[in-house]
Amino acid sequence: MxxxxxxxxxxxxxxxxxxxxxxxxxxxxxxxxxxxxxxxxxxxxxxxxxxxxxxxxxxxxxxxxxxxxxxxxxxxxxxxxxxxxxxxxxxxxxxxxxxxxxxxxxxxxxxxxxxxxxxxxxxxxxxxxxxxxxxxxxxxxxxxxxxxxxxxxxxxxxxxxxxxxxxxxxxxxxxxxxxxxxxxxxxxxxxxxxxxxxxxxxxxxxxxxxxxxxxxxxxxxxxxxxxxxxxxxxxxxxxGRELSVTFPPRPASTPNETPPLLELDMVSTASGISDVSLIVKPGEIVGLLGLVGSGRSEIAHAIAGADRITAGSLRLEGREPADWSVRRAIDAGIVMVPESRHDQGLILQRSVRENISLAFLDRVSRFGVISRRRERSRAQELADALEMRPRRVELEIAGLSGGNQQKALLGKWLLGEPRLVILDEPTRGVDIGAKATIYHLIADLAARGVAVVLISSEHEEVLNLATRAYTVIDGTVRDEVDPSRLEVSDLLTQLFETDTKPGALA
Ligand SMILES: Nc1ncnc2c1ncn2[C@@H]1O[C@H](COP(=O)(O)OP(=O)(O)O)[C@@H](O)[C@H]1O
Ligand SMILES: [Mg+2]
The missing domain is CATH 3.40.50.300 (P-loop containing nucleotide triphosphate hydrolases)
Structure with a gap:
């Protein structure tokens, strides 16, 4: 024809x-x-x-x-x-x-x-x-x-x-x-x-x-x-270039009357943040928008109990817990997925399964003994949910692509069914496909009522995923902004125009 x-x-x-x-x-x-x-x-x-x-x-x-x-x-x-x-x-x-x-x-x-x-x-x-x-x-x-x-x-x-x-x-x-x-x-x-x-x-x-x-x-x-x-x-x-991935629909904003899960009230820490005030409600994705060194990660550390709070107060469901620490934060269902998976998150020579189980052994063990079968099945569930490739939980982490390592790192924390997840640069160094999965995962967490605090140097990610956001400048929260109404260029103007002291937190 x-x-x-x-x-x-x-x-x-x-x-x-x-x-x-x-x-x-x-x-x-x-x-x-x-x-x-x-x-x-x-x-x-x-x-x-x-x-x-x-x-x-x-x-x-x-x-x-x-x-x-x-x-x-x-x-x-x-x-x-x-x-x-x-x-x-x-x-x-x-x-x-x-x-x-x-x-x-x-x-x-x-x-x-x-x-x-x-x-x-x-x-x-x-x-x-x-x-x-x-x-x-x-x-x-x-x-x-x-x-x-x-x-x-x-x-x-x-x-x-x-x-x-x-x-x-x-x-x-x-x-x-x-x-x-x-x-x-x-x-x-x-x-x-x-x-x-x-x-x-x-x-x-x-x-x-x-x-x-x-x-x-x-x-x-x-x-x-x-x-x-x-x-x-x-x-x-x-x-003429690859599309930066598409974002899932932004979760609906949390009703005004929903009480905060977490409040920081004029919090300062030894790491250099001062007078930080913010709230996070269940089901919200709260973005921290700032330049590198602005104090975003240090705010995350304060929330996660990693840095001691020297002034101000942190409240969980309205109450101020005594002796805030990483252990107490984890017990309260607050986890932080750190920025660098290599030096903080994963044990590279162990399997995906072991890495996923590590943080929450109690969830997979019964009567104090780790049930290998239970551990396997939970790890497999998560690997499936995270679309890990290959979906073989016995593989060594070291052999996986960066994106899949990052997914394993997320899996490790999600197994604990947290109430608040702090994600610091969750997509750094991962490929586009893995990014899309991670975005959907973040949106899914929020849809399930988990509160998310999101930090990313790719401002586009925060602006497209967050339901609310704060600008962080010079170690403190400057403004609350509506991420859905902000362009990256306007944001950068705000972040740069303010008279920053470079390296204040370096
Ligand atoms: N009548 C015109 N006079 C001068 N420049 C024009 C004219 N029409 C189009 N251009 C220029 O030619 C290019 C292609 O324009 P156009 O065909 O209108 O693009 P598109 O419809 O894809 O937006 C643009 O740089 C535009 O500024
Ligand atoms: Mg035209």
Whole structure:
């Protein structure tokens, strides 16, 4: 079977605007009866490519073929004759004219004031085909953008366009209108038409397209069938690098009336933090946002009982425990997964099972004797939950990848069913796959009601996972911030602008 001959083909097309190479030797084929998406970052050249197809821009180099024939002169008139229409980002309607007048503008002579009967009939037929409910007699200037876009679509249909380029058609549509548009697009494809669909909404692209062309800086990265792409592969192609992993949905914030599990009230320690106040509630992921050396880890140490509190108070469920220590913290269900798995967390020459069991021997032992079978089964459960690869708990830790070592380290603490987990740089040095697992694990912990204190130098992680966060500057908590409303750049501005004393805690 031979491939269908393309309705439009571009060969080595380049386009420059002043100093900008908007398109660089792009090859492209548009097939009949396909929805063909263009994706790429802003400025990648999507609109330019669409406009070249529609004859709105002339090419600097390369050629364009329509139905297998060199197109020769190519301008909007010739493109329209070849059955190509574009619904541009900047709509091109005449606001003073009515909906129907705009739809038939240029293809029906002297529309005049009153819509001719046959045109009205054609208008209604087109509207029905598209599933639109537009009043033909309203001036277009009075319509919302989404409605105006429908007028543009009708206009393309009125010209019986075989190729319709839609440049970001959904950017001003509601979810319902977008779904309607997608139905319409599928209908157009069924009629054998080609739809070029430019969109930033990658889920929509995956839903509606047959093939996807990825552009980056004016260069075509690839054209591939939709089945070969995912959001990740598209983003990787658009950015030219691997996507920093996707984050799980942020847990719901804890109700105001929920009492804190842990409170620090003007806490100071010998390690240099002073007057630190914060609260942590069950089910919260509380981020500590600060630069390296700001005191984030030292606050964690105070919570975990590792550093002695010299002033202020720590309260657990409203009560101040006497002699706060690591032992007491662990007894209270507070554990800290330290930053460095090599020197603090794991015994590299022991197995995954042994490492996981180590911290909570009492949970796997009965009558003081370690039940090997119980230990094995609990360790295996955790290894499974953590998606450790390979899932063989008898392997030596030393032989695992960094990401899997980190998972074993987490497993070791999670076996104890903690109430509060402090994670200091939980993803440092682990690969993307392991990062994603760890993110989900953190979200799962919170969903189970465990409180999490999260420290990460990849601020993006805290901003995407935390339900609340504190900025930590110069050894103290400066502000409470809403991580969902903060960009990394704003955060860094806050952290850097404040007059820090470098190395105050070094
Ligand atoms: N009419 C124009 N004049 C000057 N530069 C333009 C023009 N159209 C596009 N460009 C430039 O060409 C590049 C590609 O733009 P465009 O095709 O609009 O990208 P996209 O639609 O992918 O966001 C950008 O750098 C843009 O600034
Ligand atoms: Mg554009």
């Amino acid at each position: 031979t491939a269908p001959s393309p309705v439009v083909e571009l060969r080595g097309v380049s386009k420059r605007f002043g100093g900008t190479q908007a398109l660089d030797t792009v090859d492209l084929e548009l097939h009949p009866a396909e929805v063909h998406a263009f994706v790429g970052e802003n400025g990648a050249g999507k609109s330019t490519l669409g406009k070249i197809i529609a004859g709105l821009y002339a090419v600097d180099a390369g050629e364009l073929l329509a139905d297998g024939q060199p197109a020769g002169r190519w301008d909007p008139i010739h493109a329209q004759r070849a059955g190509i229409a574009m619904i541009a980002q900047e709509l091109s309607l005449v606001p003073q004219l009515t909906v129907a007048q705009n739809v038939f503008l240029g293809i029906e002579s002297s529309v005049g004031g009153v819509l001719r009967r046959d045109l009205r009939r054609r208008f209604l037929a087109l509207s029905e085909q598209a599933g639109f409910d537009l009043d033909p007699d309203v001036p277009v200037g009075e319509l919302r953008i989404a409605q105006q876009q429908k007028v543009e679509i009708l206009r393309a249909l009125a010209r019986d366009a075989r190729v319709i380029v839609m440049d970001e058609p959904t950017s001003s549509l509601t979810a319902h209108e977008t779904a309607q548009l997608h139905d319409l697009i599928r209908g157009l494809r069924e009629q054998g038409r080609t739809v070029v669909y430019v969109s930033h909404f990658l889920d929509a692209v995956l839903e509606v397209s047959d093939r996807i062309t990825i552009l980056r800086d004016g260069v075509k990265v690839r054209t591939a069938p939709v089945a070969q792409e995912t959001k990740q592969t598209m983003v990787a192609g658009m950015l």
